[in-house]
Amino acid sequence: MSVRDKFAFNYREEDRLVRELKYNPYYQVISSGAGSSVEIDSREYLNLASNNYLGFSRNPEILARMKQTIDQYGASMCGTPVACGNVDLYAETAVAFSRFLGLEDTIIFPSCYQANAGIIGTLAKPGDIILVDRSSHASLLDGIRAAKCKVRPFKHNDVDHLLRLIKRTDGYDNIFVITESVFSTEGSIAPFDKIYRICQEFDAIPIVDDSHGIGVIGKNGGGILEEKGIENYEGIYTASTGKALGLAGGIVSSVSEVIMYLKYNSASLLYSTALPPVFLSATTKALEILSATGAELMQKLRANKAFLTSQLTELGYRTTEAEAPICSVIVGSNEKTFLMSKLLFEQSILTTPFIFPSVARDKGVIRMIPRVDLTQQQLECVIEAFRKIKAERPELFEQ
Amino acid sequence: MSMETIMQIIADNLTDVPQLTETTSLRAELNVDSLDVIMIINALEDEFSLTIDEDDFVEVDTPAEIFNLLKSKYSVE
Numbered sequence: 001m002s003v004r005d006k007f008a009f010n011y012r013e014e015d016r017l018v019r020e021l022k023y024n025p026y027y028q029v030i031s032s033g034a035g036s037s038v039e040i041d042s043r044e045y046l047n048l049a050s051n052n053y054l055g056f057s058r059n060p061e062i063l064a065r066m067k068q069t070i071d072q073y074g075a076s077m078c079g080t081p082v083a084c085g086n087v088d089l090y091a092e093t094a095v096a097f098s099r100f101l102g103l104e105d106t107i108i109f110p111s112c113y114q115a116n117a118g119i120i121g122t123l124a125k126p127g128d129i130i131l132v133d134r135s136s137h138a139s140l141l142d143g144i145r146a147a148k149c150k151v152r153p154f155k156h157n158d159v160d161h162l163l164r165l166i167k168r169t170d171g172y173d174n175i176f177v178i179t180e181s182v183f184s185t186e187g188s189i190a191p192f193d194k195i196y197r198i199c200q201e202f203d204a205i206p207i208v209d210d211s212h213g214i215g216v217i218g219k220n221g222g223g224i225l226e227e228k229g230i231e232n233y234e235g236i237y238t239a240s241t242g243k244a245l246g247l248a249g250g251i252v253s254s255v256s257e258v259i260m261y262l263k264y265n266s267a268s269l270l271y272s273t274a275l276p277p278v279f280l281s282a283t284t285k286a287l288e289i290l291s292a293t294g295a296e297l298m299q300k301l302r303a304n305k306a307f308l309t310s311q312l313t314e315l316g317y318r319t320t321e322a323e324a325p326i327c328s329v330i331v332g333s334n335e336k337t338f339l340m341s342k343l344l345f346e347q348s349i350l351t352t353p354f355i356f357p358s359v360a361r362d363k364g365v366i367r368m369i370p371r372v373d374l375t376q377q378q379l380e381c382v383i384e385a386f387r388k389i390k391a392e393r394p395e396l397f398e399q
Numbered sequence: 400m401s402m403e404t405i406m407q408i409i410a411d412n413l414t415d416v417p418q419l420t421e422t423t424s425l426r427a428e429l430n431v432d433s434l435d436v437i438m439i440i441n442a443l444e445d446e447f448s449l450t451i452d453e454d455d456f457v458e459v460d461t462p463a464e465i466f467n468l469l470k471s472k473y474s475v476e
Contacts, residue, residue, distance in 0.1 A: 132434075134434060134435075134438065141434070151434070151437060152437060152438075152441055153434045153437055153438050155412070155438075156414075164445070165441065356430070357430045360414040360415035361415055361417055361429075361430075362415070362417070363415060
């Protein structure tokens, strides 16, 4: 059998739906940047799919800093951080991030996937135990699998279940408790203040992935630590800079001993080409802008989300009970969810459909990011599209 | 131990299980993965105050098979 034949099969549910509906929401070829509008096949679409919550990927100040950095440093250091990739901007960005979060030290990875998948297996040993929220991101779960220690998942955002499990951890060297801050499919926020208190009580090490939290929650966009009023956090914090910060990369912040240990032991850092200088300087600039304007941006983000949610509810749509500024419409079966995404696409609106098994069976959702750069007119266009679907496609709403 | 208890524990530890029978294949029909299996094992351990070897669950896939495993190997009454 040829290599082609070995892999020439379609086994994913998505493949079947793509063929049946003649519509593929995945790998859309976009011919523009991640603005509030994007161009696909020479047509303009409202972009509610991108995680560019604050519009930072098109922010003129950040772009100016990036151009300046490219002129000075070129495209890449062409080396790992431990070898010749440790450009001075690396330390500057780490300091800026640590200050922003109120943590001691920070390291920067090429992506948050590499950070999450890399650090857990580096920190956790066979004699340890990991308690992890069942709905955590694939990068965290991949990191946990690499750790080769005992794993006990707790029910999603269920602090009582976590407590029951952590009471049965006698005899392990270290206890790790791992969760995301914002679960982006549904927009729920982890009860991380309670989780953190449990960690302190049981001498456990918390690891929180704040990828959809930084620049998205907290009064000033400070993320989960600000949102939950956690100061002097003694744990491990990770985040992507490729979402609200509008860039690319991942960070890990913690006490200096943890960061120093990871600097010399995390394979995903040691053996990856360092994040290019242009993204380092841009991250520092993005943090400056977020520090200065975060409160205003958070208000706008929450207002956009509130508008979409209230209008959709008025039309008879069900949305997830999202605490974070994410608007997810519950559609139902995989077929209906894909069809809803297609109908929105036909009205020039780009969204993200999530279907089983990414979500529970028959709980498919259409996720929309109510980014700050959407105008009132654009928001109303979204509502009008949903109104039209409601009127013209009653079969989508039959139980 | 009853079959109903086993099925209830399984349902409690999975998200939105549609219909569960004694012969439902957890992996093929409900898409249960390794973390789900660990959650079910943990809940069974709590319910029956025992320690289950995770390797024993490699071969079991239905509520009836779990019931039989607990009865035969772990002497759960």
